[in-house]
Amino acid sequence: MYLTWPKAYHIYLSPHLDDAILSCGGLIYQQARCGETVAVITIFAASPPPDHLLSSYAQSLYERWQTSALPGLDFSDPAAFRRGEDRRALAELDPAIKVIHCDLPDCIYRTDGATGEALYTSDEALFGAVHPADPVFSGLRDVPPLPKDATLYVPLAVGNHVDHQIVRSAAEGWGFPQPQMRYYEDYPYVTYPGALKAALGDLARWHVTAYSLSEEALTAKTHAVAKYASQISTFWAGEEAMIAALREHAQINNGEKLWRRPPH
Numbered sequence: 436m437y438l439t440w441p442k443a444y445h446i447y448l449s450p451h452l453d454d455a456i457l458s459c460g461g462l463i464y465q466q467a468r469c470g471e472t473v474a475v476i477t478i479f480a481a482s483p484p485p486d487h488l489l490s491s492y493a494q495s496l497y498e499r500w501q502t503s504a505l506p507g508l509d510f511s512d513p514a515a516f517r518r519g520e521d522r523r524a525l526a527e528l529d530p531a532i533k534v535i536h537c538d539l540p541d542c543i544y545r546t547d548g549a550t551g552e553a554l555y556t557s558d559e560a561l562f563g564a565v566h567p568a569d570p571v572f573s574g575l576r577d578v579p580p581l582p583k584d585a586t587l588y589v590p591l592a593v594g595n596h597v598d599h600q601i602v603r604s605a606a607e608g609w610g611f612p613q614p615q616m617r618y619y620e621d622y623p624y625v626t627y628p629g630a631l632k633a634a635l636g637d638l639a640r641w642h643v644t645a646y647s648l649s650e651e652a653l654t655a656k657t658h659a660v661a662k663y664a665s666q667i668s669t670f671w672a673g674e675e676a677m678i679a680a681l682r683e684h685a686q687i688n689n690g691e692k693l694w695r696r697p698p699h
Contacts, residue, residue, distance in 0.1 A: 437577075438476070438537065438575070438578045438579075439578075439579060440578075440579060440581060440582055440585065441474040441476075441533045441535060442472065442582075443472040443473055443474035443533055443585060444466075444471050444472045444473070444584060444585060444586065445463070445466050445471060445472070445473045445474070445585070445586055445588065446473075446474050446476065446581075446585050446586070446587050446588065447459060447463065447473070447474070447475045447476065447588040447619075448476055448478060448587065448588065448589050448590065448602055448606060449475055449476065449477045449478065449590075450477075450478055450479055450590060450596070450598040450599045450601075450602045451477065451479055451480075451541065451598060452477050452480055452517040452518060452520065452521040452536075452663070453517075453520075453521065453524070453660070453663045453666055454477075454590060454599070454621065455475045455477075455588075455619075456475075456524055456525070456528070456656065456659050456660060456663075457621075457622045457623065457660060458590070458619045458620060458621055458622045458625075458691070459588065459619050459691055459693075460528060460655070460656035460659050460660065461646075461648035461652040461653055461655070461656045461685065461690065461691055462646050462648070462652075462690075462691045462693075463475070463528055463529075463532065464528045464529065464651075464652045464655045464656060464659075465646075465648070465649065465652050467528060467529035467531060467532055468529060468652075472531075472533070473529070473531075473532045473533065474532070474533035474534075474535060475525055475532060475533070475534060475535070476535040476537065477518075477521060477535070477536050477537060478537050478539055478575070478598070478601075478602050479537070479539050479540060479541045479542070479571075479598050480514065480517075480518055480521075480536035480537055480538070480539070480541075481514065481536075481537070481538045481539055481540045481541075481544075482512050482514040482515050482540075483514065483540055483544040487544060489544075490543070490553040490556045491556070492543065492553070492555075492556040492557055493543040493544065493553070493556075496543060497513050499668060499669070500513055500516075500517075500665040500666065500668075500669075501513070501665070502668065503664060503665050503666065503667050503668035503669075504516065504664050504665040505664045510665075513665070514540075514541070516665065517663075517665060517666075518536050520662050520663045520664065520665060520666075521534065521536070521663075522534055523662040524659040524660065524662035524663055525659070527655065527658050527659040527662055528655055528656075528659050539571055539574050539575075540571075541598065542554065542555045542561065542569075542571075542597050542598050543555055543561075545569060545570065545571060547566075547568040548568065548570055549568070554566040554568060554569055555597060560597075561596060561597060562594065562595045562596055562597070563595070563597070564597075565597050565600055565601060565604075566597070569597075569601075571601060572601065572604075572605065575601070575602075575605035576605075576608075578609055580611075581609075581611045581615055583615075585615065586615055586616070586617060587606065587611060587615055587616050587617070588616075588617050588618075588619055588693070589602065589603055589606040589607075589616060589617070589618050589619070590602055590603055590618070590619060590621050591603065591618045591619065591620055591621060591631075591634045591635065591694065592621065592634055593620055593621040593624045593625045593627075593630045593631050593633075593634040594621055594624025594625070594627060594630050594634075595624075595630075595633070595634075596621070596624070599621055603618075613695065613696050613697075614695075616695065616696075617693040617694070617695050618693065618694040618695065619691070619692075619693055619694075620691075620692055620694070621634075622684065623670050623680070623684075626680075626684060635694070640696055640697070641694050641695070641696060641697075642694065642695050642696075642697055643692055643693070643694050644692065644693050644695075645688060645689040645690050645691070645692050646690045646691050646692070646693065647689055647690040648685055648690040648691065653681070653682060653685055656681060657677070657678045657681050657682070660677060660681065661674055661677070661678075
């Protein structure tokens with residue numbers, strides 16, 4: 436994979452096909468509706484090869500996603516199905532948002548190059564250490580300089596999902612100036628007790644800003660998240676529960692928060 440930067444003032448790195456909107460959907464809406472250019476780059480968006488042998492764990496996720504997805508739609512390629520959900524979700528916020536899907540596979544598809552065995556086959560593995568045989572870092576090693584007028588939004592990796600860890604680690608390894616980087620709180624993992632503190636480490640090294648959301652922005656965010664129908668059952672009992680949870684979180688946090696490291 437060769438990652439290039441779109442012409443955008445705000446560039447969000449989303450590990451999966453929903454993370455940016457779940458975490459920053461209200462802010463993205465407000466930025467776009469103010470006429471500021473916004474791009475969302477989903478890193479792990481590729482479909483596995485047609486002959487890829489799914490682990491039983493990945494198959495169980497497929498079954499849950501299909502049950503949660505809107506009926507009557509083609510689910511023969513779940514990753515492609517999710518890319519469609521992502522395009523519809525971002526268009527719900529603003530049709531002008533630039534949508535970029537990278538060609539790296541989700542961790543549930545990645546295998547050990549030597550043995551062919553799946554690297555992540557349980558919830559414990561998904562939220563544990565990055566597997567030493569994970570080949571994905573090579574595809575994220577080299578990127579061009581970030582445009583001087585762009586801000587890059589990166590997940591804090593709250594909750595410790597391996598793909599979130601990888602995106603944060605890769606972005607930090609690119610060596611961009613700290614003033615151009617912001618970190619967002621990975622929702623819904625940020626609601627788990629102690630998860631945010633674990634991701635931040637030394638709080639003295641961080642500054643936080645809460646961005647209040649208008650009612651219009653919050654409503655747009657809930658409508659956008661609803662487009663990820665296949666993923667609703669992963670976190671909530673249904674769409675109404677999702678809307679209530681997002682509204683409660685926004686109220687508690689005075690909107691959506693972004694973190695930055697102070698200059699050295």
